Amino acid sequence: MKISKICLYTVPLLLVAGIAYGNFKGGSEPTYVTEAMSAVSNKMSYDYGITTCKANQYQVDKWKISCMSANTPTALSYSVLPAEKAPYSVPTPFYLIADNDVARKAAGEGLLSFMMIDIRAEADQVKQLATN
Template sequence: MKIRNIFLYAVPLLLVAGIAYGNFIGGSEPSYVLDAMDSVSNKMSYDHGLTKCKSVQSDNGKWSISCRSSNTPVALIFSVLPPEKAPHDVATPFYLIADNDVAKKSSREGLLSFLMIDINQEADQVKQLTTN
């Protein structure tokens, strides 16, 4: 009987502690970065198979994501900005800039083309403005 009471009190406490730990450890990315990772991963998965994206924050606070699948030998790398930093209206809660050649090429193909990913020089100028 005593063990049952301990079990009844311990399980809910462990559950609450686990949820709190997950909230404090994870979730350091802003919501627009999480949305970008989900969208790119979903769209890439259709053309390239199962895809995983990870986010990286640089020292100056800028965010980028790197997405890779088993069918892509090189990761696709994108800079992620909030939509208000875009030089034009975007329909997504994020603004993406293709950073490497593979990302630029893939941004024009398949479902990724629907994300309106910037691949031109204008995008490089926006990145420079956001760092200043």
């Protein structure tokens, strides 16, 4: 009888603790990447509707995000670096480089135009910036 009462109280407590740990632990992305995803998603949502962004680590300390909505036929793709790696001062903890034509075009439109997205950087420059 005592064992069943202990299980009755312990199991729900462990379940709640597990869910809380999973929610607050977060992903494996660094803070600057999650903030970049949030900022791009928020700005895109104004012009394109509900937007989702996903981060991918393609090398050590090198991240890309892709964001899309139901109103964008192609995902907007960006390279994300910490602000310290930017070739100029940025007011955010991240530095974004547009990787595809859709992202370059969107960088000059709507609220995304306020984000200081680099549309001129080439792939070689991104590699050089990331190594510095």
